[in-house]
Amino acid sequence: MKDRQLRAGKILRSAEPLNLEMPFEKLGSFITPTGLFFVRMHHAIPKIDKSKWRLRVDGEVESAFEITFDELIEIESKKVLALLECAGNTRSVLEPKVAGVQWGLGAVGNAHWTGVPLSTLLERAGVKQTAREVVLEGADEGPAEDVRGPRGNVRFARSVPLAKAREDVLLAYKMNDVDLPGEHGFPVRAIVPGWYGVASVKWLQRITVIDRPFYGYYQTMDYAFWKRGNGQPELEALREMQIKAEIAQPTDGEVLPVNSKVRVHGAAWTGEGEVTKVELSLDGGATWNETKLGETEPNAWRLWEFDWRTPTTAGKRTLIARATDSSGRIQPARHDPDRGSYMINQLLPIDVQVR
Numbered sequence: 600m601k602d603r604q605l606r607a608g609k610i611l612r613s614a615e616p617l618n619l620e621m622p623f624e625k626l627g628s629f630i631t632p633t634g635l636f637f638v639r640m641h642h643a644i645p646k647i648d649k650s651k652w653r654l655r656v657d658g659e660v661e662s663a664f665e666i667t668f669d670e671l672i673e674i675e676s677k678k679v680l681a682l683l684e685c686a687g688n689t690r691s692v693l694e695p696k697v698a699g700v701q702w703g704l705g706a707v708g709n710a711h712w713t714g715v716p717l718s719t720l721l722e723r724a725g726v727k728q729t730a731r732e733v734v735l736e737g738a739d740e741g742p743a744e745d746v747r748g749p750r751g752n753v754r755f756a757r758s759v760p761l762a763k764a765r766e767d768v769l770l771a772y773k774m775n776d777v778d779l780p781g782e783h784g785f786p787v788r789a790i791v792p793g794w795y796g797v798a799s800v801k802w803l804q805r806i807t808v809i810d811r812p813f814y815g816y817y818q819t820m821d822y823a824f825w826k827r828g829n830g831q832p833e834l835e836a837l838r839e840m841q842i843k844a845e846i847a848q849p850t851d852g853e854v855l856p857v858n859s860k861v862r863v864h865g866a867a868w869t870g871e872g873e874v875t876k877v878e879l880s881l882d883g884g885a886t887w888n889e890t891k892l893g894e895t896e897p898n899a900w901r902l903w904e905f906d907w908r909t910p911t912t913a914g915k916r917t918l919i920a921r922a923t924d925s926s927g928r929i930q931p932a933r934h935d936p937d938r939g940s941y942m943i944n945q946l947l948p949i950d951v952q953v954r
Contacts, residue, residue, distance in 0.1 A: 621705035621708060623865075624848055630710060642739045653667060679711070681898045687940055707868075713772065721733070721808070732813050749816065757798050788802065823835060857953050865903060933945050
């Protein structure tokens with residue numbers, strides 16, 4: 600019964616582990632309802648007793664300690680708005696096809712998160728001068744998917760630079776003002792604003808401050824990409840989200856009446872900064888029209904819309920949305936092959952039939 604409720608209204612992308620996508624055409628509000636928010640898992644949901652749960656803070660600190668859930672929620676809390684996007688969102692559009700969960704448009708969502716700033720716990724522990732990164736470790740574990748990975752089970756862990764950890768990482772225990780559901784990281788998860796969702800480790804159980812770069816499985820062999828500089832390409836962990844716009848409605852293949860008013864709408868987002876412009880092409884990219892933008896909040900998506908008077912003659916029309924952000928980044932036309940099956944932010948055309 601619980602499993603059916605969890606899947607209700609969402610697209611099943613895999614059953615084991617469970618991965619669920621929000622049908623993006625259901626985008627209707629600035630805040631994504633928890634019941635529609637996408638679910639990304641690598642392993643089964645760990646069974647955690649909140650009364651026995653402990654979060655350990657250790658490593659390059661003056662005073663390592665453990666904290667209970669009841670103690671954590673007694674600390675002054677903060678509520679933030681943050682969008683999470685799976686780094687493989689829209690993977691299904693890539694040609695040729697690649698391995699991995701075949702996400703459409705909906706492995707993304709915008710929610711309120713309530714919890715304790717990570718900086719508060721780091722301050723209590725007393726970070727040493729040698730500190731460089733902070734490793735966030737979850738309770739979920741299982742075998743590595745890559746045959747080149749380590750043998751046996753691997754626990755899910757990612758790191759963030761110390762500066763980012765102190766700046767805005769949140770240890771969240773509520774989502775949209777209610778306790779975190781199991782599939783979203785109960786009892787506590789990390790929220791790393793502006794970064795791909797993989798950094799926002801769920802079922803958090805340990806925070807380790809280290810004095811060197813972290814080369815864990817989930818940010819080297821998985822969730823990494825090739826970055827080219829002046830020399831050889833180097834492997835780098837996925838971090839900041841890329842500029843991107845998606846069309847929620849109309850949907851690909853939809854039939855629209857001729858000479859009618861149609862509301863074209865969707866959402867756009869970026870990693871750091873804000874979306875400043877979303878343009879819409881109604882002719883496959885030959886010409887572009889500025890859309891009407893909704894409210895803007897740090898680390899959230901920006902909804903957009905355009906009232907389109909469909910042509911008086913029947914035929915196929917190709918619609919494309921294109922976003923620009925405050926750093927001047929513009930959504931690219933094509934996927935960068937060095938990114939492999941991740942960071943997919945190319946233009947996403949849809950075809951509609953006007954009849």
